[in-house]
Amino acid sequence: MLEIKNLKTSVNDKTILNGLNLNIKAGEVHAIMGPNGSGKSTLANILSGKQGYNVSGEINFKGEDLNKVSIEERAQKGIFLAFQYPLEIPGVNTNNFLKTSLNTIRKARGQKELDTLSFLNLVKKKSAELGIDEKFLSRQLNVGFSGGEKKKNEILQMKLLEPEFIVLDETDSGLDIDALRIVADGVNSSRTKSNAFLIITHYQRLLDYIKPDFVHVLSNGKITKTGNSSLGIELEKTGYANL
Amino acid sequence: MKQDFAIDINNISSEKMEYRKKNLELFNKEGFPNRRLETWKFTDLNKIIEENFENLEAHNKSEEYQEVELLKDFEHNYIILINGILKSNNFKHEDQKKFKINEYHENINNKIEIQNSLISLNNALFNGGYSLEVSSNYKFKKPLVVYNYFLNNLENKIVNNKNMIILNENSGLDLIESNSDISKKNFIYNNYTNIKLDENASLKSYNLQGCKSNGFFYKFLKVCLAKMSNYEDYIFSSGLKFNKVEEDVDVIGENAKCTIQSAISLSLNEHQEIKTQINHLKPNCVSYQKIKNVLNKNCKGAYQGKIFVKDVAQKTDAYQLSKALLLDDSSEFNAKPELEIYADDVKCSHGSTSGSVNEDSIYYLMTRGISRKKAIGLLTKAFLFEIADSIQNEEIKVFVEKNLDRQIYGY
Numbered sequence: 225m226l227e228i229k230n231l232k233t234s235v236n237d238k239t240i241l242n243g244l245n246l247n248i249k250a251g252e253v254h255a256i257m258g259p260n261g262s263g264k265s266t267l268a269n270i271l272s273g274k275q276g277y278n279v280s281g282e283i284n285f286k287g288e289d290l291n292k293v294s295i296e297e298r299a300q301k302g303i304f305l306a307f308q309y310p311l312e313i314p315g316v317n318t319n320n321f322l323k324t325s326l327n328t329i330r331k332a333r334g335q336k337e338l339d340t341l342s343f344l345n346l347v348k349k350k351s352a353e354l355g356i357d358e359k360f361l362s363r364q365l366n367v368g369f370s371g372g373e374k375k376k377n378e379i380l381q382m383k384l385l386e387p388e389f390i391v392l393d394e395t396d397s398g399l400d401i402d403a404l405r406i407v408a409d410g411v412n413s414s415r416t417k418s419n420a421f422l423i424i425t426h427y428q429r430l431l432d433y434i435k436p437d438f439v440h441v442l443s444n445g446k447i448t449k450t451g452n453s454s455l456g457i458e459l460e461k462t463g464y465a466n467l
Numbered sequence: 468m469k470q471d472f473a474i475d476i477n478n479i480s481s482e483k484m485e486y487r488k489k490n491l492e493l494f495n496k497e498g499f500p501n502r503r504l505e506t507w508k509f510t511d512l513n514k515i516i517e518e519n520f521e522n523l524e525a526h527n528k529s530e531e532y533q534e535v536e537l538l539k540d541f542e543h544n545y546i547i548l549i550n551g552i553l554k555s556n557n558f559k560h561e562d563q564k565k566f567k568i569n570e571y572h573e574n575i576n577n578k579i580e581i582q583n584s585l586i587s588l589n590n591a592l593f594n595g596g597y598s599l600e601v602s603s604n605y606k607f608k609k610p611l612v613v614y615n616y617f618l619n620n621l622e623n624k625i626v627n628n629k630n631m632i633i634l635n636e637n638s639g640l641d642l643i644e645s646n647s648d649i650s651k652k653n654f655i656y657n658n659y660t661n662i663k664l665d666e667n668a669s670l671k672s673y674n675l676q677g678c679k680s681n682g683f684f685y686k687f688l689k690v691c692l693a694k695m696s697n698y699e700d701y702i703f704s705s706g707l708k709f710n711k712v713e714e715d716v717d718v719i720g721e722n723a724k725c726t727i728q729s730a731i732s733l734s735l736n737e738h739q740e741i742k743t744q745i746n747h748l749k750p751n752c753v754s755y756q757k758i759k760n761v762l763n764k765n766c767k768g769a770y771q772g773k774i775f776v777k778d779v780a781q782k783t784d785a786y787q788l789s790k791a792l793l794l795d796d797s798s799e800f801n802a803k804p805e806l807e808i809y810a811d812d813v814k815c816s817h818g819s820t821s822g823s824v825n826e827d828s829i830y831y832l833m834t835r836g837i838s839r840k841k842a843i844g845l846l847t848k849a850f851l852f853e854i855a856d857s858i859q860n861e862e863i864k865v866f867v868e869k870n871l872d873r874q875i876y877g878y
Binding site: 298299304305310311314315324325328332364385 | 827828831833834835837838839841845848849850856
């Protein structure tokens with residue numbers, strides 16, 4: 225589904241990713257772990273199409289080179305990034321935002337846009353699964369939401385938009401144990417044979433709930449080690465310094 | 468610009484004619500305001516008129532009544548003004564004994580003299596307008612919509628009119644002024660509105676623009692607030708080629724409250740300015756102004772806000788904020804806040820910001836499939852809707868929001 229070949233990125237002559245290779249197939253869950261500053265969030269941003277980086281190398285999504293594809297087109301094609309720090313957007317009503325986003329993506333996929341009633345029924349069902357109180361949906365987007373509520377809102381968007389390739393950027397940070405379980409359940413119940421996940425995290429604890437097929441260690445802009453789910457447990461004991 | 472206006476009004480007393488002539492002389496001496504005047508430093512009206520008009524003439528015709536389109540799905544009373552002249556009214560939701568509606572007649576003995584050449588010109592040439600008085604203890608059951616229609620050939624014309632609104636004690640009114648320019652001509656509308664709120668009266672007024680207009684609008688509001696009265700004015704006048712609204716508010720009774728808020732979206736070659744002066748003359752009063760502008764493509768906006776606090780006006784709580792969102796580099800926004808305070812126990816503050824749309828917010832919305840253009844639209848709307856959101860009457864809020872939506876996304 226996603227093939228990254230020799231990806232190099234820099235900002236203001238500072239190299240961040242330095243020849244990263246990664247191959248993710250449909251149905252797989254990959255985790256990327258690594259110390260602070262190793263380039264994990266940069267990788268997430270690059271995949272979403274964020275501007276401001278010098279990028280070389282190849283990113284192919286379902287056989288298409290993503291380098292020339294804009295941010296919104298990537299989303300429309302099925303790439304989703306759950307933000308580490310979801311933005312607060314005053315004045316934008318959460319429900320309106322969700323409906324606009326969903327209908328834009330449905331339209332791009334050639335599906336019929338949902339009317340208000342069908343949308344509200346859908347969003348009610350999905351938010352109930354995540355334990356999100358309905359009143360949050362009529363509030364301004366992420367404004368005054370707690371860290372956990374913001375992360376749940378990201379997962380709600382993921383469940384609504386049904387993307388094929390999902391990047392979770394430190395989704396576990398700022399979550400208490402209960403919220404972590406709810407978020408993990410939300411992810412696990414979204415796993416299918418036709419989608420794939422890339423989970424970026426510092427800690428093993430999220431991987432206790434979402435069992436990855438592969439764990440990669442990102443260090444100095446490259447993947448330096450790849451293993452199965454036991455690699456995460458090992459790292460938790462030994463730390464990154466021993467690699 | 469040299470301009471020869473003639474007073475072409477019949478059937479008025481010699482005193483009134485004298486008064487008009489005197490005012491015309493005053494205007495002739497000053498001419499249209501230019502940027503040398505402090506209150507017009509951001510808006511050189513004289514130059515603007517020179518560039519846009521030739522042989523400007525006063526509009527003196529008495530207009531025929533014409534059928535006009537009324538707002539649908541919104542229960543309301545209404546009055547219809549055509550080219551400034553009161554033509555029709557309907558107050559079907561109200562007790563007919565509790566209000567008076569008439570054509571405006573000037574009482575020249577009670578005239579407040581204000582140094583302003585446009586008001587002098589209006590005094591000299593005004594032709595029509597309405598006067599509304601609401602009886603004590605009567606609160607309007609439904610909003611009153613003032614349809615301000617501009618029709619027919621107004622090319623190179625200046626329409627001058629005056630309105631008067633008096634709310635006696637404990638009365639209340641929600642007033643929506645809806646401007647519709649069907650003429651699509653190059654004309655000037657010069658309005659003077661006098662508002663008096665007696666004890667504990669409440670006026671909430673909403674100014675909407677029904678369609679784009681090539682008109683050049685100037686409105687001066689003189690507002691007088693007695694004890695415990697509440698005045699709220701919302702200015703949503705997007706779509707006018709030129710607009711300047713001046714509000715001069717005297718807070719003459721204790722515990723009165725004055726709120727002026729504005730949400731305006733300016734586009735290609737448009738120019739709008741709001742100027743407020745709140746004169747706190749008695750203690751324990753509250754005033755609040757929040758002015759929001761979105762500017763896109765070679766347009767110009769300005770806000771001049773002055774808060775004056777007299778020495779006796781202790782415990783005044785006055786706050787003023789201007790926020791501008793510039794969508795490109797070709798537009799300009801100027802703000803000039805001013806505080807003049809002679810009392811020592813007051814809370815007065817002002818703030819002004821202007822900036823562009825937050826790129827991180829655009830990025831976030833784009834990662835959800837929304838195009839950059841649509842994301843900017845959403846953020847712009849969010850910026851302006853904050854003002855509409857503060858409207859307490861749900862019915863009016865919904866109505867205003869629909870109107871604002873059209874003003875932002877085009878008519």
